[in-house]
Amino acid sequence: MSVVLARRWGIDEEKCLVAALLHDIAKPFPKDQQAEMLRDCTVKPVTDEDRRHPSLWHGMLAAQEGATRWGIGDPDVLDAVIHHSTGRRGLGEIGMVLYIADFTEPSRHWAGVEQVRAGVLSKTIGDAAREVAQRKLERLQEKGREAHPHTSEMAEWLNPDHGKGE
Numbered sequence: 001m002s003v004v005l006a007r008r009w010g011i012d013e014e015k016c017l018v019a020a021l022l023h024d025i026a027k028p029f030p031k032d033q034q035a036e037m038l039r040d041c042t043v044k045p046v047t048d049e050d051r052r053h054p055s056l057w058h059g060m061l062a063a064q065e066g067a068t069r070w071g072i073g074d075p076d077v078l079d080a081v082i083h084h085s086t087g088r089r090g091l092g093e094i095g096m097v098l099y100i101a102d103f104t105e106p107s108r109h110w111a112g113v114e115q116v117r118a119g120v121l122s123k124t125i126g127d128a129a130r131e132v133a134q135r136k137l138e139r140l141q142e143k144g145r146e147a148h149p150h151t152s153e154m155a156e157w158l159n160p161d162h163g164k165g166e
């Protein structure tokens, strides 16, 4: 899905492919192992908010594994992997492709995904990312789960009412 989107928007396909291959590499690790690995995480400063969202740790840890075990030094790729679930204010294009692909890829089965998946291909990358950000916030609300601040900031940043890129 990342490569399809990268090609669609003329973005570096190889970087998008590497980010896609790497992004969930730490997801199968048990949570206690992830908590331990988080203490040695150097690819990003780990915040208290990060610590409160265990379901998001695997992105940081995948980037850490990529950087230390696999020699991946590209900051765009590592940033994309770190923020693949939440996005962040000012996320780059490689990060946006992974963020959109991760939410809409063919193994996702949430209600309405087919429509969103078909729709992103006809949108600009910014519009597609905005739709994903809004859908993510809606889904978290439905589940009664708290959004990581990066998730809210991503949606706010992409909302034209707030001025894109500000």
Ligand SMILES: [Fe+2]
Pocket (backbone or CB within 6 Å): 023, 024, 027, 058, 059, 084, 085
């Ligand atoms: Fe993930």
